[in-house]
Amino acid sequence: MLLFESLISAAWAGRLGLLLGLLFLSAACQSPEVARQELRAGPLPPRPAATVLVPDSLQLTPLAPLAAVPDSLRRTVQVLHKRLGPAAATLRPAVLERACIGYLNLRKAGRVRRAGVLAVADMDLPSSEKRLWVIDLRKAEVLQHSPVAHGRGSGHLRARRFSNTIKSACTALGFYATQDTYEGKHGLSRRLRGLDAGQNDNALRRYVVLHAADYVSRRHLERHGQAGNSRGCPALPPEQYRAIISAVADGSCLLLSGPGLESNWLDGASAAERLAARGWM
Template sequence: MNQLLRLLSVLRPWARPLSLGAALGLVGVLPACQTSVGETTSLYAAPKQPTATTLPDSAAAVAALPDSLRLTPLLPLAGVPDSLHQQIQALHASLGPEAAELRLEVLERACVGYLNLRKNGRVSKPGVLAVADMDMPSSEKRLWVLDLKAGQVLHRSHVAHGEGSGHLRARRFSNVMRSECTALGFYRTQDTYQGKHGLSRRLRGLDAGQNDNALRRYVVLHAADYVSKQHLARYGQAGYSRGCPALPPDQYRGIINTVGEGGCLYISGPGLESKWLDATVAAQQLAARGWR
């Protein structure tokens, strides 16, 4: 078992050391989020301890290895006019060190979608864009809230993905009811309410067939203990929601208030396609209105 812990410490340089129970039960952290019939409290499954019927040490070591940290290659968005690409590059540079891990290819898609949605009237809050790169591991701060006009990062935080989407990395995405998966695409931020998680903000999915069940699935922004500093320190990663982009308890209120009602949230991940990624329309909108 000591060999297993040494192996995990080598393969997990990005995380704090795990206890033996946490190492063997890394995938057993199963907090609940919200279901289609309302909210539930957070639940945790105790890490499973090895027994005589479990895998031998060598096989258990392989099974306990974390998901690969290599991000899925993302090709540049096709058909982006040079003028638009250069302005997004300049925006990326102005965001500074806090956005160094926000890939330019993800930011470009997020900005193109935001501009299309503004032109179409589907989002109404000007200049604020939230971007979550769900291809990154949940151990990393993979949510950014940006002020496009000022070129500033307003918030950066950890964010949970759905239990059905994977463990350290989200690999499966679904719009299906009760799938407990994260759904990719563009969202409009809706009204707020007070629930069992405290202040929460509803999300309306704007990509038909990909995330348009968000309201029916009760996919919302809310706080969760399984995204807290204490949970991350203990387990080396965030826990899992039931599809909600759950937020750290010490940051959720600021993020929810900043994105406001009528704002744009882009949840990025492998295989995402969206009708809102029309670079020609986006370039026209930016030329006419700027980031407003």
């Protein structure tokens, strides 16, 4: 009896071993025909590479020329840009043209009182660069050229979002008139009045002003490779803020330019009439 049970157990063990062996071979091997088919089909396609998140792009947003700008005005702005020299090398002609057209129309409407001075910041440039210019239009000179911060709600290295909303911490695009100065928590500061309805006309209520900030200093830029972010103010480097605030005295014109800028002051025909009649004055 014991011998019979042993024989049965040995038989089942052999069958089990044979079954496991077949399973192993079917998993590890393939028939020659299957191998030939896979060889003809080629190797399996590679798995898609993982998406790499890249930092802020440095590619600027293209600016199409404004429509209906008379050739006389366009040539005058081109000459001005050339005369400004190396200090204006990174000031894009399309941005300068918009700033000049707005300045001329605002002068015509009596919304900016100070003649001959124009400040323009290209907020599409990264904050690592000098992107603010204060220009003497009559002498065709760059009076000041410096970095300037954008709001932390607008982005990190590049400003990508813009808002007029209170507590948004965003930069608001458009034309501004400078106003009086005062001594605040940042020291000497100059108030700004937004001149584009719905775009930046909350500037006074948002306390958007020109002021100094350590996060725009030369040392900060050298250490971090870019300026820090404000709560929406175009903050200035401590090394230059007094000179800049002085250069854009009460009643001066400032443009904060950037992607999606819209303004009722960008009327080329009206600006050309003003330039022909009164020049930059």
